[in-house]
Amino acid sequence: MEENTPINPVPEDNVNTTEEAISEPISVTDAMTGVLTEPGETFASIKRTAKNNFWIIPIVIYIVISIVSRFLVTNDEELYTEIKTKQIESVKKRMDEQVKAGKMSQEDANTKMEQMEKGFDKSGAIFLLSITLGPIIGILIILFIKGLIYWGVLKIFQGAATYMQIIIVLSICSIIDSIQVIIDTVLAIVTGRLFANIGPLLLFAKDSLNDTTATLLGHLDLLNIWYFIILGIGLAKLSSLKNTVTIPTVFALWIIWVCLTSFVKIPFFSL
Numbered sequence: 001m002e003e004n005t006p007i008n009p010v011p012e013d014n015v016n017t018t019e020e021a022i023s024e025p026i027s028v029t030d031a032m033t034g035v036l037t038e039p040g041e042t043f044a045s046i047k048r049t050a051k052n053n054f055w056i057i058p059i060v061i062y063i064v065i066s067i068v069s070r071f072l073v074t075n076d077e078e079l080y081t082e083i084k085t086k087q088i089e090s091v092k093k094r095m096d097e098q099v100k101a102g103k104m105s106q107e108d109a110n111t112k113m114e115q116m117e118k119g120f121d122k123s124g125a126i127f128l129l130s131i132t133l134g135p136i137i138g139i140l141i142i143l144f145i146k147g148l149i150y151w152g153v154l155k156i157f158q159g160a161a162t163y164m165q166i167i168i169v170l171s172i173c174s175i176i177d178s179i180q181v182i183i184d185t186v187l188a189i190v191t192g193r194l195f196a197n198i199g200p201l202l203l204f205a206k207d208s209l210n211d212t213t214a215t216l217l218g219h220l221d222l223l224n225i226w227y228f229i230i231l232g233i234g235l236a237k238l239s240s241l242k243n244t245v246t247i248p249t250v251f252a253l254w255i256i257w258v259c260l261t262s263f264v265k266i267p268f269f270s271l
Contacts, residue, residue: 025049028057032175039230043237046172052164055171059143062174062181066135069185074122074131078192084120091116143170150235153249159239169234173227180223197221216262219254228254 026034026045031054034042046054074080095109119126147167154161161169180197187196193206199221201214209217232247239246 028054031172032058032061035172035175035230035234039233040237043169043172043234046168046234047165047238050165050168052168055143055164055168058171058174058178059139062178063135063139065178065181066139067132069181070131070135072185073188073194076189079188079194082194088113088116088120143167143174146170149253150250153253154235154239154241154246157239157241157245157249159235159241159246161235161239165238166235169231169238173231173234176223176227176230180221180227183223184221198223212262216258219258219262224254 026042026049031042031046031050034045074083092113095104095113098104099106099109118124119130121127144167147163147170150170151161151163151166154166184195184197187198187202188194190196191202191206193201195214195218196202197218199217201217201220204217228250229247232250233243235241235250236243236246
């Protein structure tokens with residue numbers, strides 16, 4: 001009896017070609033565009049091919065855009081006056097409380113307030129350093145802290161992603177942060193509102209809301225929602241978990257962050 005032979009066998013050349021296509025490395029630029037159009041496939045490719053330095057270029061882009069945004073906002077006199085007034089009032093309030101509590105003398109408080117006001121001099125070195133170094137330090141610190149938090153939380157669900165893979169997901173998703181900074185900067189300059197964004201905050205008149213409500217509504221940016229959905233997809237792909245696990249987890253952590261920055265007056269979080 002004759003042995004059965006496979007019908008239409010796949011040539012070896014085609015098998016090799018298919019394997020090469022599957023394992024073909026994805027470039028950083030393709031990853032940054034693909035995350036906006038085909039996030040699932042893009043993150044799957046990143047998981048197969050990305051190296052540990054894959055995170056650098058997206059974050060550098062985000063930092064550069066953030067620095068340019070700060071220069072544009074501070075060159076708008078209306079917005080700059082609002083920034084200066086709010087920060088001085090906030091610091092003065094804390095100083096007054098420390099003076100009343102006996103933790104600081106009035107002379108020391110006055111000296112520190114004078115130093116702070118000098119820092120708002122646009123021609124001064126302190127101002128230029130705060131505009132340039134602020135985004136660099138702030139973005140990098142937040143990136144690595146967020147990476148540690150997500151890595152730790154996903155380990156609870158037995159996620160397979162390493163810490164650096166989480167950093168790569170966050171950095172690739174920062175392309176959405178960059179888009180958000182551009183849009184928010186344009187809206188701020190056009191509307192004269194410092195914290196304008198694509199969300200319910202635009203429906204209310206300027207200064208019609210108290211600080212807590214304004215901060216809360218400021219988080220409800222449509223681009224934020226988009227960012228966290230894409231982030232959840234990325235974490236699922238690299239952690240070998242389901243979207244139904246990672247996306248709710250991402251939003252749960254976000255809600256905690258919103259509560260901290262809206263209702264708990266921690267200076268660092270409230271900047």
